Amino acid sequence: MIAETVCSAVSAAGLGIAAVTAYRKRFLAAVRVAAYSLVPIGLVLTGVVEWLADTAFSPTAWAGFGVLGLAWVLFTTTRVVERRRGGTRKERRAAARAADRPDAVAPAASAPSLGQGARPAARPTAAPRGEDDFSDIEAILKKHGI
Numbered sequence: 042m043i044a045e046t047v048c049s050a051v052s053a054a055g056l057g058i059a060a061v062t063a064y065r066k067r068f069l070a071a072v073r074v075a076a077y078s079l080v081p082i083g084l085v086l087t088g089v090v091e092w093l094a095d096t097a098f099s100p101t102a103w104a105g106f107g108v109l110g111l112a113w114v115l116f117t118t119t120r121v122v123e124r125r126r127g128g129t130r131k132e133r134r135a136a137a138r139a140a141d142r143p144d145a146v147a148p149a150a151s152a153p154s155l156g157q158g159a160r161p162a163a164r165p166t167a168a169p170r171g172e173d174d175f176s177d178i179e180a181i182l183k184k185h186g187i
Contacts, residue, residue, distance in 0.1 A: 044085075044091075044093075045090060048082060048084065049085070052078050052080075054078070055074060055077060056078050056079075059071045059072070059075035059078060
């Protein structure tokens with residue numbers, strides 16, 4: 042009963058502010074304030090306020106929220122521990138078996154993943170002592186096409 046009265050008063054005050062804002066020729070802001078001020082009345086009419094009031098003062102509801110919170114804490118704790126260990130027990134066993142076999146290769150691997158690119162890397166030739174300072178720079182510039 043009190044919650045409904047408070048929501049009605051808040052809505053009435055909001056509509057009054059919207060009327061003053063519209064009087065000042067700020068119609069867009071006035072409509073926005075009116076929309077926000079109608080929300081509490083809408084919540085009262087749909088019964089959400091009564092449900093919230095019944096839930097807020099119910100020890101059974103608070104016990105339910107406590108159980109849900111405990112379940113969430115347990116779930117997140119087990120996820121953190123699982124990530125630190127490196128997966129599930131089944132995954133750890135499979136990794137241990139794969140580590141025992143030294144010739145283990147990925148099933149779809151047909152060639153080494155690291156190797157020569159499409160073009161071989163250019164090796165700078167040995168330069169005389171006087172040109173040694175700029176040969177590295179020239180090699181880098183040639184590599185980038187400059």
